[in-house]
Amino acid sequence: xxxxxxxxxxxxxxxxxxxxxxxxxxxxxxxxxxxxxxxxxxxxxxxxxxxxxxxxxxxxxxxxxxxxxxxxxxxxxxxxxxxxxxxxxxxxxxxxxxxxxxxxxxxxxxxxxxxxxxxxxxxxxxxxxxxxxxxxxxxxxxxxxxxxxxxxxxxxxxxxxxxxxxxxxxxxxxxxxxxxxxxxxxxxxxxxxxxxxxxxxxxxxxxxxxxxxxxxxxxxxxxxxxxxxxxxxxxxxxxxxxxxxxxxxxxxxxxxxxxxxxxxxxxxxxxxxxxxxxxxxxxxxxxxxxxxxxxxxxxxxxxxxxxxxxxxxxxxxxxxxxxxxxxxxxxxxxxxxxxxxxxxxxxxxxxxxxxxxxxxxxxxx
RNA sequence: CGGGGUGUAGUACAGUUGGCAGUAUGCCUGCUUUGGGAGCAGGAGGCCGCAGGUUCGAGUCCUGCCACCCCGACCA
Numbered sequence: 001x002x003x004x005x006x007x008x009x010x011x012x013x014x015x016x017x018x019x020x021x022x023x024x025x026x027x028x029x030x031x032x033x034x035x036x037x038x039x040x041x042x043x044x045x046x047x048x049x050x051x052x053x054x055x056x057x058x059x060x061x062x063x064x065x066x067x068x069x070x071x072x073x074x075x076x077x078x079x080x081x082x083x084x085x086x087x088x089x090x091x092x093x094x095x096x097x098x099x100x101x102x103x104x105x106x107x108x109x110x111x112x113x114x115x116x117x118x119x120x121x122x123x124x125x126x127x128x129x130x131x132x133x134x135x136x137x138x139x140x141x142x143x144x145x146x147x148x149x150x151x152x153x154x155x156x157x158x159x160x161x162x163x164x165x166x167x168x169x170x171x172x173x174x175x176x177x178x179x180x181x182x183x184x185x186x187x188x189x190x191x192x193x194x195x196x197x198x199x200x201x202x203x204x205x206x207x208x209x210x211x212x213x214x215x216x217x218x219x220x221x222x223x224x225x226x227x228x229x230x231x232x233x234x235x236x237x238x239x240x241x242x243x244x245x246x247x248x249x250x251x252x253x254x255x256x257x258x259x260x261x262x263x264x265x266x267x268x269x270x271x272x273x274x275x276x277x278x279x280x281x282x283x284x285x286x287x288x289x290x291x292x293x294x295x296x297x298x299x300x301x302x303x304x305x306x307x308x309x310x311x312x313x314x315x316x317x318x319x320x321x322x323x324x325x326x327x328x329x330x331x332x333x334x335x336x337x338x339x340x341x342x343x344x345x346x347x348x349x350x351x352x353x354x355x356x357x358x359x360x361x362x363x364x365x
Numbered sequence: 366c367g368g369g370g371u372g373u374a375g376u377a378c379a380g381u382u383g384g385c386a387g388u389a390u391g392c393c394u395g396c397u398u399u400g401g402g403a404g405c406a407g408g409a410g411g412c413c414g415c416a417g418g419u420u421c422g423a424g425u426c427c428u429g430c431c432a433c434c435c436c437g438a439c440c441a
Contacts, residue, residue: 031366031439038440107377150441181400220401227401238400248400365441 002048003126010050010140012131017060018050026148036153037110039364044148050140052132052169054119057141058096061117068113076151077168077281078102079288080112081311081360082334088320093303094144095119101335101360103288104157107309109335109362112154115145117274153365158284159253165230166252168271175208176269177231181219181238188215195237196263198247205266207273227252232276246285253280294358296351300309305330311362315355317348322342326350332361 010018027041040329045062051057065082072080080100088280090097094116102112123129132138159166164171169175178195182188195211202209209233214223219236226234236248247265250257253276296299304312316322316334327333337359348355356364 025440028440032437042441044441114441146441148441179400183399218399218401218403220399220403222402223400224402236400240400250401 003122003128005124006050006128006140008179010128010130013052013133014131015054016050016140017056019047019060020049021045021047033287034153034158034365037150039149042149044146046146047144049143050123050128051142052130052138052139052140057119057143058117060155061096061098061115061143061145061259064115064143065100065113068115068145068147069100072100072102072112072151073281075168075170076158077170077277077284078112078154079285081338083116083338083341083360085336086323086334086359087159089333091116093118093121093125095121098148098339099336099360101311102154102158103291103310103362104154104365105160105287107158107291107363109311109364110150110154110157111364112151112303112310113145113147116143118142118144121343159280161232163224163255164228166280167230167232169232169277172230172232173208174210174229174231175273176202176210176233176235177222177226178209178211178235178237179222179226179339180211180213183239187239187242191237191239191242198235198237198262201338202266202269205270207266207269223250233272251276253283292360295348295349301326301332301349302330305332305361305363309363310362311335313358313360314349315346315357316359317351317353317355319351322348322350326361330363332363335360335362335364 010016023045025041030038030040031046031303033039041275047056049060051060069080069082072078080102080204082098082100085091085097085099091114096117098116099114100112101109103109109286118141120139120141122142128140130140136174146153155171158164159168167173172318178199180191180195182191195213199209199211209256212226214222217225219238223234223236229276230252232252234250234252236250238248241247241262242258245262246259246261247262248257249272251272260348288311291308291309292313293304293308295304296314301312303313304310312332323334337357341357343357346352346355346358
């Protein structure tokens with residue numbers, strides 16, 4: 001559809017570049033679905049662009065890969081490896097497929113986003129041409145890219161623990177929840193007043209805060225509930241706090257608690273939220289890096305896959321044949337050839353043939 | 366589509382050789398509680414997936430059907 005439209009819209013170089021983005025609900029037949037990761041119906045964003053030159057289209061594909069990786073890392077606190085897909089894993093019709101790969105806590109990899117340099121393949125297939133400055137007819141150069149609600153699944157699996165969801169502050173729908181603790185009606189009113197004042201103060205500083213004054217649940221119940229829901233920061237205000245002009249802050253990421261003064265709360269909390277965001281990212285990054293194993297032999301490869309999982313950095317002879325055989329024997333695929341991959345001569349772990357670089361293998365979602 | 370499993374209270378499950386339908390949790394009422402999913406007492410709640418069959422008697426045994434879950438092949 002996009003390309004049929006392109007055909008009617010594009011006449012000359014003055015029409016280029018053409019950048020289209022659409023959000024679409026997609027329905028696909030799936031043999032087997034997986035919650036969030038592979039659902040029969042899902043929402044995605046797809047971009048399609050047409051350019052006058054190859055370099056421009058390539059630049060666009062790379063730019064979007066950066067947009068996706070920045071979002072993953074800085075907002076979702078989920079480190080990703082930017083890379084190129086092998087011919088085998090490449091999107092049909094693409095000249096080059098780029099991807100961002102993340103590692104989940106169970107040791108399996110997930111593709112979090114992808115962008116493609118399509119060359120002139122689609123232009124030729126749909127006959128989309130333009131007149132260049134010299135009035136010569138040329139096929140347009142294209143890129144496409146997308147992410148989907150699969151990111152939600154990745155987010156959940158990247159950070160959550162046995163107590164439930166853990167959300168990075170920058171995308172948490174509620175960043176701070178205030179839980180009042182009281183023994184009688186008189187205290188309830190006093191604490192209520194204080195809590196509302198604090199809530200308003202935090203709100204004025206742009207913090208997304210919820211005050212849970214529901215009287216039907218005990219504080220303990222609320223503590224557990226908000227942990228389950230992944231609220232980054234919980235603030236408890238009770239009689240003792242009222243007495244000493246303090247509040248109790250509990251971090252969701254490391255489950256630590258501290259008692260702090262009511263003075264200067266907004267700035268303290270803004271700092272804490274930043275710290276949680278950074279800490280979540282660093283924790284995921286350490287985990288990821290600790291689970292990239294370099295191997296030299298296929299036996300080692302299988303052992304690591306079996307006992308540890310994660311990414312495996314190994315030499316590969318560059319053939320689809322070898323890649324497919326490894327997949328058949330181990331279910332592991334080449335997730336990507338990292339963009340900044342150093343060239344290094346070696347021997348393919350499977351065929352023993354000459355290899356120019358290591359690539360990243362993993363079992364993937 | 367192939368292989369495996371499960372259907373019993375709102376939810377999660379137990380139910381022996383065929384013999385009164387159970388436990389936990391949740392729910393309702395009351396009192397005491399409230400700084401980590403409160404305690405005690407009392408109470409309500411069931412087409413045992415559906416349809417047949419065997420039997421004096423079926424949650425339990427037999428036959429057929431239906432639904433859901435897991436694994437595999439497909440895929441982002």
